[in-house]
Amino acid sequence: xxxxxxxxxxxxxxxxxxxxxxxxxxxxxxxxxxxxxxxxxxxxxxxxxxxxxxxxxxxxxxxxxxxxxxxxxxxxxxxxxxxxxxxxxxxxxxxxxxxxxxxxxxxxxxxxxxxxxxxxxxxxxxxxxxxxxxxxxxxxxxxxxxxxxxxxxxxxxxxxxxxxxxxxxxxxxxxxxxxxxxxxxxxxxxxxxxxxxxxxxxxxxxxxxxxxxxxxxxxxxxxxxxxxxxxxxxxxxxxxxxxxxxxxxxxxxxxxxxxxxxxx
Amino acid sequence: xxxxxxxxxxxxxxxxxxxxxxxxxxxxxxxxxxxxxxxxxxxxxxxxxxxxxxxxxxxxxxxxxxxxxxxxxxxxxxxxxxxxxxxxxxxxxxxxxxxxxxxxxxxxxxxxxxxxxxxxxxxxxxxxxxxxxxxxxxxxxxxxxxxxxxxxxxxxxxxxxxxxxxxxxxxxxxxxxxxxxxxxxxxxxxxxxxxxxxxxxxxxxxxxxxxxxxxxxxxxxxxxxxxxxxxxxxxxxxxxxxxxxxxxxxxxxx
Numbered sequence: 279x280x281x282x283x284x285x286x287x288x289x290x291x292x293x294x295x296x297x298x299x300x301x302x303x304x305x306x307x308x309x310x311x312x313x314x315x316x317x318x319x320x321x322x323x324x325x326x327x328x329x330x331x332x333x334x335x336x337x338x339x340x341x342x343x344x345x346x347x348x349x350x351x352x353x354x355x356x357x358x359x360x361x362x363x364x365x366x367x368x369x370x371x372x373x374x375x376x377x378x379x380x381x382x383x384x385x386x387x388x389x390x391x392x393x394x395x396x397x398x399x400x401x402x403x404x405x406x407x408x409x410x411x412x413x414x415x416x417x418x419x420x421x422x423x424x425x426x427x428x429x430x431x432x433x434x435x436x437x438x439x440x441x442x443x444x445x446x447x448x449x450x451x452x453x454x455x456x457x458x459x460x461x462x463x464x465x466x467x468x469x470x471x472x473x474x475x476x477x478x479x480x481x482x483x484x485x486x487x488x489x490x491x492x493x494x495x496x497x498x499x500x501x502x503x504x505x506x507x508x509x510x511x512x513x514x515x516x517x518x519x520x521x522x523x524x525x526x527x528x529x530x531x532x533x534x535x536x537x538x539x540x541x542x
Numbered sequence: 543x544x545x546x547x548x549x550x551x552x553x554x555x556x557x558x559x560x561x562x563x564x565x566x567x568x569x570x571x572x573x574x575x576x577x578x579x580x581x582x583x584x585x586x587x588x589x590x591x592x593x594x595x596x597x598x599x600x601x602x603x604x605x606x607x608x609x610x611x612x613x614x615x616x617x618x619x620x621x622x623x624x625x626x627x628x629x630x631x632x633x634x635x636x637x638x639x640x641x642x643x644x645x646x647x648x649x650x651x652x653x654x655x656x657x658x659x660x661x662x663x664x665x666x667x668x669x670x671x672x673x674x675x676x677x678x679x680x681x682x683x684x685x686x687x688x689x690x691x692x693x694x695x696x697x698x699x700x701x702x703x704x705x706x707x708x709x710x711x712x713x714x715x716x717x718x719x720x721x722x723x724x725x726x727x728x729x730x731x732x733x734x735x736x737x738x739x740x741x742x743x744x745x746x747x748x749x750x751x752x753x754x755x756x757x758x759x760x761x762x763x764x765x766x767x768x769x770x771x772x773x774x775x776x777x778x779x780x781x782x783x784x785x786x787x788x789x790x791x792x793x794x795x796x
Contacts, residue, residue: 280649281615288619290626292557326623331596335615342607349546350600354553358591358623361555384544 286334289327291319297363301374307334309438314510317519324362328355340444345454383461389468389529397484415446427478427506468496474505550700551599556584562628565592566639572599574700582781587795593620606706610716617642641720648723654791662749677708691775724753731759732787741769
């Protein structure tokens with residue numbers, strides 16, 4: 279038996295002494311980071327795509343997830359990737375972006391790329407509802423997802439994700455998100471934030487707010503136009519991957535090449 | 543704010559050649575109990591990856607929330623990652639790690655399977671049906687006194703101080719599910735058990751040997767070790783036997 283759904287597996291591509299730890303989003307799976315990870319591997323990096331606790335198995339598992347479970351999943355990937363690399367850049371999408379920023383405030387990393395990262399989860403009223411969510415989840419365990427915002431509708435066909443949003447896990451999402459926000463001033467490494475104007479879940483204003491709260495002096499914000507929330511797969515994925523690779527190269531100095539004068 | 547995983551409980555990856563070993567620790571423990579074995583295999587050219595099972599190496603309450611399927615998913619993650627580095631893989635599991643290795647081997651036959659101190663028999667216990675309902679009230683079952691033959695091994699040990707009651711129910715279920723899978727396991731197997739294991743008695747190994755579907759299976763009995771054969775006084779014997787088995791079933795390291 280395999281408890282992990284087809285194409286939901288964690289992945290590892292060995293490469294050079296710089297590692298890229300890639301983290302998928304809420305109710306998603308490593309599959310949404312695979313193409314993106316391949317682009318980094320193609321440029322010589324060691325790449326590890328984690329599978330977060332309770333993801334890519336069965337929706338009911340999400341009820342058990344707490345912030346420390348997802349943080350531990352990221353730490354697992356970090357320690358295993360250290361077996362291949364000296365320095366690590368953490369790159370995450372949505373919840374993955376939250377966890378990447380959270381990890382950068384606690385563990386030694388060379389840099390962070392946080393993509394489509396929310397500043398507010400869904401709406402301010404959800405945060406006010408947080409104390410009620412565990413009890414509510416006993417009666418209403420899941421809620422329907424919003425309509426997807428793919429600019430390339432073909433991508434919807436092979437996207438690996440849970441069909442609905444688990445309510446108890448939404449509380450966990452809120453909690454880990456709050457921890458991430460509190461940790462932003464502690465981040466002392468370079469940060470690249472990326473967002474899309476076409477993202478219904480975390481539009482550019484969210485990344486701008488995170489940008490404002492980062493106290494690190496080396497921070498960038500890149501906005502794309504023609505993409506939905508999953509910018510690692512949608513129409514602007516090439517530009518997103520190139521920006522991530524360029525950032526990784528700049529902050530780690532690897533692979534070494536002709537000196538570049540100006541930053542992107 | 544610091545790391546969630548306890549110091550010494552981190553998963554490990556020793557990258558060497560294209561033949562890989564997946565090392566799976568046991569219940570309430572951590573990758574620490576497999577790291578010396580991993581290092582021994584790596585010293586001889588084999589890639590070694592030691593997973594951290596969900597709920598382990600963090601806090602006892604985290605473990606209490608997990609189910610055996612979470613542990614299996616963690617072990618599967620390790621295998622999926624190792625596939626990125628290696629084309630031939632041997633699974634090595636200690637105790638409950640052996641149960642998870644059996645299920646992995648059933649789904650995807652490895653080059654070889656090493657089962658150490660692995661239970662097949664759930665002790666008959668009238669209290670077993672009560673484990674789940676009682677667990678919110680009686681949350682923990684204390685561990686017995688240490689029974690090391692080499693007391694210095696205790697110093698390195700990273701494990702929880704008690705068993706979460708709720709998780710004991712999961713372990714009991716997992717034993718039965720893994721036992722049912724044994725006839726379908728075909729991979730060459732090495733079963734290692736200590737004559738002095740008071741925790742998972744040697745009869746368990748005999749059942750393993752009888753019910754494993756593998757055509758090629760061997761039992762190695764050691765003496766003068768407790769349940770944790772990868773840590774206690776006979777660990778070198780265990781390491782040597784595991785290495786020889788890996789070489790025999792998966793080939794030379796390069």
